[in-house]
Amino acid sequence: VLFNKRLRFDVSLYNTNSYDQILSVDVSQSTGFRSKLLNAGKINNKGVEVQLGVTPIRKQLTWDIDMNYAANRSKVIELDQAGLLQNYVVATNSAQVIAAVGQPYGTLFGNAFLRDGVGNIIVNATGAPQTDPTKRVLGKYTPDWIGGISNTFTYKGISLGVLIDASFGGSIYNGTYATGTYTGVLASTLPGRAAEFGGISYYYPGNVKANGTVRLADGATVPAGVTVYDDGMIFDGVTADGKRNEKILSAQTYYKSFRTIDEANIFDASYVKLREIKLSYNLPSKWIRPLSLQGVSVSLVGRNLAILHRNVADIDPEVAFNTGNGQGLESLSNPTTRSYGINLNIKF
Structure with missing residues (x-):
């Protein structure tokens, strides 16, 4: 505390080890059991916590x-x-949350795109992205840092408090996005659905889908007896021999191809929220003294009022972070709700 309590500052550093987590591990079927519980594991946590308070006025x-x-x-x-x-x-959804030796706790693990040596996604013969046969680390659900800032204004018994908090870093498996993309119900799946949305015109020779797609150039004559579609899309990738992909997929097939590739559904979990606004009034002492009360205050409170910033669409990234082990895995969660209330505090 400095400058006549106008500046308050506190810093804590820690380096701790946690032991004996409860794990369920598989055992030989000859024992007559499928698994057993044991106390095992060692997790190291190190970090910093900082608190800073300022009274400008x-x-x-x-x-x-x-x-x-x-x-x-x-x-x-x-x-x-x-x-x-x-x-x-x-924990498991499509992606998994794992504890792996040498990795941060809460590592996200799952299917990834198959890529070449320089990172290009490799497509199959139809032009759809391929899945890497080896599962990969896709991120971690724990944030790099969290923080908040509150401003409180007080004038003659009236106070107004505004709280903003934030979480930056960390990843989330977005099951709502995976399902919504697969079923085509999200606005993000509109591109390519028709010519006015950027769809490419194409047809199947002989109207047989097994023959593959052929692009219909602008102004070209439509072959007799074939149906022309205008919902074509080309996945940004390369073929197995390194050539740029030019195969056309229907928009439906294009968006469905992401469902089973967990990497496509991993997003940055960062957010900034207007967490709370609170308006309070402390009743004057002369009003409550006859009642033998020390203090009475009435407050109007609103919580979870707005998401000011997020890097993942369609959901509140905080819905995947609870008190259980399945953090970081979201699946068709309900939207978070705003809440409003009145608080009455009485001190006897």
């Missing part, structure tokens, strides 16, 4: 600013003392 009007910041780095040191267990599945 302290007259009839008081203005208090309070800020907080926290960053944590976790690492799985071991899963069993013998060192035989290197990966442990914590």
Whole structure:
């Protein structure tokens, strides 16, 4: 505390180890059981927590600013003392949350696009993206840092508080996006659905889909007896021999091809929220003294009022972060709700 309590500052550093997590591991079927519980594991957490408070104005009007910041780095040191267990599945949706030795706790693991040596996605003979046969680490659900800032203005018994909080870094498996893209119900799947939305004109020779698609050039004559479609799309990738992909897919096939590739449904989980606005009034002492009360305040409160910034569409990224082990995996979750209320606080 400095400058007559106008500046408040606190910093904490920590480096801790957590032991004996409860794990369910498979056992030989000859035992008559499928799994057993054991206490094992060692996870290291190190990080910093910072709190800063400033009072720029302290007259009839008081203005208090309070800020907080926290960053944590976790690492799985071991899963069993013998060192035989290197990966442990914590939760599964399509992607998985795993604990892996040497990785941060809460690693997201799943199917990825098959890529060439320079990172281009490789398509199959029909022009659809291929899945890498080896599952990959796709991110981690834990944020790089979290923080918040509150502003409180007080004047003659009336106070107004505004709280904004944020979380940056970390990833989320967006099951709503995966399903919505597959079924075509999201606005993001509109491109390519028709010519006015950028769809490419094409046809199937002989009207047989097994013959593959042929692009119909602008102004070209339509072959007799074939149906022309205008919902064609080309996936941005390369063929197995490194040539630029030119195969046309129907928009439906194009969007459906992402469903089983977890990497396509992993998004940055960062957000900034207007968490709370609170307007309070402290009743004057002369009003409550006859009632033998020390204080009475009435407050109007609104919480979860707005998402000011997010990097994932269609959902609130916070819905995938609960108190269970399945954090980071979202699946058709309900929208978060705003809440409004009146608080009455009485001090006897």
